[in-house]
Amino acid sequence: MRHLSEKGLDQAIEEAQEADEARLVRRLCFIKNLYQGDTREQAGRRVGISRSTTRRWALAWNDGSVEGLCPRFGGGRPPKLTPQQWEELCEIFEEDQPWTPKQIHALIEDRYNVTYHPAHLSRKLREAGMNYAKPRPMDPRRPDDADEILADRLGQALGEGTHKEEVEDEPVVLGFFR
Structure with missing residues (x-):
């Protein structure tokens, strides 16, 4: 059927391009080819x-x-948790920290009777602005004056006490010292 003139079809293609509807543009181009005498x-x-x-x-x-x-999209599978439940869950995570991944999965399953694949759950948490983090205690081997030792060693490495012109001519090298 010819619902539109060729000019009207060209205009529909242009409008679909401007609306960034690539799938519709392709379908309309198929129809245009039919208008121009191609077989299906x-x-x-x-x-x-x-x-x-x-x-x-x-x-x-x-x-x-x-x-x-026009391509139709049914919206996909509905989320396992409602937006209100997800918000409540995020508030719980923010209040009682830290959480291990196993604890997070157990909480969701116990509270909402829902399970998520670990990779999907970490994606959802990142989308909500949350990230897994491992709290690290201070190294017991660290000396009390570690900052002073580092400053002294950096000063030695950068050649403190030499003439300014000499320091500017030589490249600066930073490193870690034992």
Whole structure:
């Protein structure tokens, strides 16, 4: 069916391009190829689709014009936790820290009767602005005056006490010392 003139079809393609609807542009180009005399198979080959898809797109065009070709997305699977439950969970994590990954999984399962794959849960936590972190205690071998020792050694490495011109000519090298 010719729901639009060729000029109207070109305008629909332009509007879809401006709206950044690449999938709709491709479908409309398929229809344009049909308008120009291609068979369904030829038009499908030009836009890179299978024969079965050419049939579906042609039927969608015949039934609903441009609106019939608009890709529809059902929204995907609903989230396991509602936004309110997720917010409550994040507040719990912020209040009672630190949490181990096992404790987080156990809390979610006990409280909401829901399980998440560890990789997915870490993605969701990062999206919420949270990250796993390991608290590190101070090294018991660290001397009390470690900052002073570091400053002294850096001073020695940078050649404190030499003439300013000499220091500027030589490259600065920083490193760790034992």
